[in-house]
Every structure is written in C-alpha cells, then in structure tokens.
Amino acid sequence: MTAIHIATAPMKRRDNALLFGLAMITMAFLGAISSAWFGHYRINLTPSEPLGLWRIGKLDRPAAVGDLVFICPPQTSRMREARTRGYLRSGLCPGGVAPLVKSIIAVAGQRVAVGVGVNVDGRSVPSSNVVQLDGQGRKMTPFPGGIVPAGSVFLHSPFAGSYDSRYFGPIPEAGVLGLAREVWTYAP
Structure with missing residues (x-):
C-alpha cells in the first residue's frame, strides 16, 4: 500500500500543477475580457x-x-x-x-x-x-x-x-x- 501511495504522489502533484495552470490561464482570459468590456x-x-x-x-x-x-x-x-x-x-x-x-x-x-x-x-x-x-x-x-x-x-x-x-x-x-x-x- 505504501508503494502505491509513493508511486501516485508525483502524478497527483503533476495533475494539481496542470489544474492550477489551467485555472490561472482561465482567470487571465476572463480578466482580459472583463478589462476589455469595462474599458469600452x-x-x-x-x-x-x-x-x-x-x-x-x-x-x-x-x-x-x-x-x-x-x-x-x-x-x-x-x-x-x-x-x-x-x-x-x-x-x-x-x-x-x-x-x-x-x-x-x-x-x-x-x-x-x-x-x-x-x-x-x-x-x-x-x-x-x-x-x-x-x-x-x-x-x-x-x-x-x-x-x-x-x-x-x-x-x-x-x-x-x-x-x-x-x-x-x-x-x-x-x-x-x-x-x-x-x-x-x-x-x-
């Protein structure tokens, strides 16, 4: 059980990093759209x-x-x-x-x-x-x-x-x- 946990830990970190990256890109995109809209x-x-x-x-x-x-x-x-x-x-x-x-x-x-x-x-x-x-x-x-x-x-x-x-x-x-x-x- 410990070996499985150790092997999946790097995958979880990679998945979390990918999700974090996607969230940041989405927030930047939505921020740009909002700035454009409110900036006329x-x-x-x-x-x-x-x-x-x-x-x-x-x-x-x-x-x-x-x-x-x-x-x-x-x-x-x-x-x-x-x-x-x-x-x-x-x-x-x-x-x-x-x-x-x-x-x-x-x-x-x-x-x-x-x-x-x-x-x-x-x-x-x-x-x-x-x-x-x-x-x-x-x-x-x-x-x-x-x-x-x-x-x-x-x-x-x-x-x-x-x-x-x-x-x-x-x-x-x-x-x-x-x-x-x-x-x-x-x-x-």
Whole structure:
C-alpha cells in the first residue's frame, strides 16, 4: 500500500500543477475580457468598417452627421429578421446582438430618399448603392425614405454588403453607445 501511495504522489502533484495552470490561464482570459468590456473595447469582425480592435469613445453631445458610432440596434421586426438571416452578430445589446459600427449620414429633420442609392437633402451619398438581393439570393427590401424623426439617426457604411439604414431605416439615437475609435485595425 505504501508503494502505491509513493508511486501516485508525483502524478497527483503533476495533475494539481496542470489544474492550477489551467485555472490561472482561465482567470487571465476572463480578466482580459472583463478589462476589455469595462474599458469600452470591442472587436469588429464585420467588413462594414476595418476589422480589429476598437474603443467606444465618450459622446457628450448629440450625435451628428459624420460621427462614426457604436450603436445598439432596436428590437424591431426588421432587426429580428436580420438576426435570423445572419446579418447581425451575437453580442450584449438588447436582443442578444452586437453593436453596429456605422457612420451617421442624417439626423432628425433631414430628408432621406432611397432609390438606386441614398440621397440626403438632395445630395447623393457616395458608395450607397442599394442591392435587390443579399449574398444568399434573398430579397432585400430598401427603406422607402422620408424625414428622419426626432431622436433618430440614419446610418451608413460604404461597404457594398453593409446592412444599414438604407434597408432598416432610421433608428433611435438612444442606442448610441459612443464614438467608434480605431485602436488596432486593418482593412482587408
């Protein structure tokens, strides 16, 4: 019995060291995720804007045309359909989706027209062509256009396959988390 105990003692120490090592790695990983979350860092994995690490910057004024923002999409039928189709990634916004990174191209009171492309107050928005079918051949329904309502913003990305306001229309400014600041990114 003593010989068995002596032979298994080094194995137990090795197992304990392995468990301790795994616990430390897990704690470091969870600590990094917590620091990133509470430090307002996010990873963008969609081609709407450069891929990589971004930071949410404080926005202590009303959102304005030209702002590149992180915004939580509202829980609407269009957004639920977008989630089902795979246009929105999982995340911590209401509805279980990740925040969008988009530029604001119109704010309350501005007139948006959506046809072949997008016009704001009669001015054409570059790289705003509207597609009829998504990458899977499913019909895309563009936003019909109109005046951006109070408390709302109209979003855009120059990426041709972007799912933005040209399809879902204006969304509440209240969902803006802050300005999108590149930390470490690359454009494929």
